[in-house]
Amino acid sequence: MGSATRFMGLVLLRSSASLRRFHLTIDELHFAGVLSLIIIIVSGLFVGLVLGLQGYETLKRYGSAEAVGTLVALALVRELGPVVAALLFASRAGSAMTAELGIMKSTEQLSAMEMMAVDPFARVISPMFWGGFLSMPLLAAIFSVMGIFGGYLITVVIIGVDSGAFWSQMQSSVDLRNDIINGVIKSVVFGAAVTAIALFEGYDAPPTAEGVSHAVTRTVVTSALAVLALDFVLTAFMFTGV
Amino acid sequence: MQRTTLDLWVGIFVTAGVAALFVLALKVGNASSVNMSDSYRVIAEFDNIGGLKARAPVKSAGVVVGRVENISLDTRNFRANVALRIDKRYPFPRDSSASILTAGLLGEQYVGMDGGGDEQNLKDGDRLKITQSAIVLEKVIGQFLYGKAAETSTGKKE
Numbered sequence: 001m002g003s004a005t006r007f008m009g010l011v012l013l014r015s016s017a018s019l020r021r022f023h024l025t026i027d028e029l030h031f032a033g034v035l036s037l038i039i040i041i042v043s044g045l046f047v048g049l050v051l052g053l054q055g056y057e058t059l060k061r062y063g064s065a066e067a068v069g070t071l072v073a074l075a076l077v078r079e080l081g082p083v084v085a086a087l088l089f090a091s092r093a094g095s096a097m098t099a100e101l102g103i104m105k106s107t108e109q110l111s112a113m114e115m116m117a118v119d120p121f122a123r124v125i126s127p128m129f130w131g132g133f134l135s136m137p138l139l140a141a142i143f144s145v146m147g148i149f150g151g152y153l154i155t156v157v158i159i160g161v162d163s164g165a166f167w168s169q170m171q172s173s174v175d176l177r178n179d180i181i182n183g184v185i186k187s188v189v190f191g192a193a194v195t196a197i198a199l200f201e202g203y204d205a206p207p208t209a210e211g212v213s214h215a216v217t218r219t220v221v222t223s224a225l226a227v228l229a230l231d232f233v234l235t236a237f238m239f240t241g242v
Numbered sequence: 243m244q245r246t247t248l249d250l251w252v253g254i255f256v257t258a259g260v261a262a263l264f265v266l267a268l269k270v271g272n273a274s275s276v277n278m279s280d281s282y283r284v285i286a287e288f289d290n291i292g293g294l295k296a297r298a299p300v301k302s303a304g305v306v307v308g309r310v311e312n313i314s315l316d317t318r319n320f321r322a323n324v325a326l327r328i329d330k331r332y333p334f335p336r337d338s339s340a341s342i343l344t345a346g347l348l349g350e351q352y353v354g355m356d357g358g359g360d361e362q363n364l365k366d367g368d369r370l371k372i373t374q375s376a377i378v379l380e381k382v383i384g385q386f387l388y389g390k391a392a393e394t395s396t397g398k399k400e
Binding site: 023026027029030033034037077135137138139141142144145167171172175176180183184 | 245248249251252254255256258259260262263265266267269297299
């Protein structure tokens, strides 16, 4: 825990040097963000389709099938968008970050950089952190929008719920500050947590093939647990006692 | 990958993400009703607000004209003080009345405003005196049963 804190301190401390060479961060944004787009878009769409279908089947019994828009939007914006996007992000980008850092360490590339007086934190680790940190909220927002689009597709286009009621019920119950801003805050927190865990596990990995593979496993497991636990804590703060 | 194509993809990604945030804010959430800078605040006193909550809509003839800002209890007369924030575009006469209504059978409760006939309009900080409380189902049933009981007892006397 102590070394993890020191590690994060170093990452943040050296980030000014790395942000000055912003193209490094852009490379990482491409790696963590753009290459995760496909999985985020496709899974967001399918989560929305399933939510719409299940919500419709249940709400139909109470004669309020129009409320399915509210259900889909609230579920996605508050919970599923940030959480599922963070889980996918951890397994898609976080694991790759850990593997990359772990192999760089085991093949002594990090030590070589230090020998050449290139700071590996400023050159490699900080850009990775900022790339992950910046792309996570954007991915979560894209996930939510795709999910809502999926819900719209299944309920309005295929089943035939009234489109006006779908949108207006959604708009009257989703609040900008309470729901959307809180969802964005969640995704920012998850992005920071997942990226920090991935980088630390990679940096801390024993420099063997087995060590790297264990570190990748630990990244995915720890970030999944951290995301779910943080989600509970944040939800308890945000959505109770309003 | 080439530098320029990579930059292009990152640009597309960031634009798509920011656009998604905007869609969430504008299409899904109702950002327009949150920033009511041009509004005035009136306080309505109710005997019973039922299940009314802060941020519930204030409607007049079905049109949303404002939101419930907050709700508090006045301990001097044990009436609920409901602060309403109403859009400046909709001035109401001073003797307007407010009532708590329910949207649909199981829907949310909202405040309905009915315009009066006064020459002067409501100003910031005014109090609405003419109000109609929420219908509490238990009370209605209680009154109904009481009325029935009274009916049968008077019926026996005759």
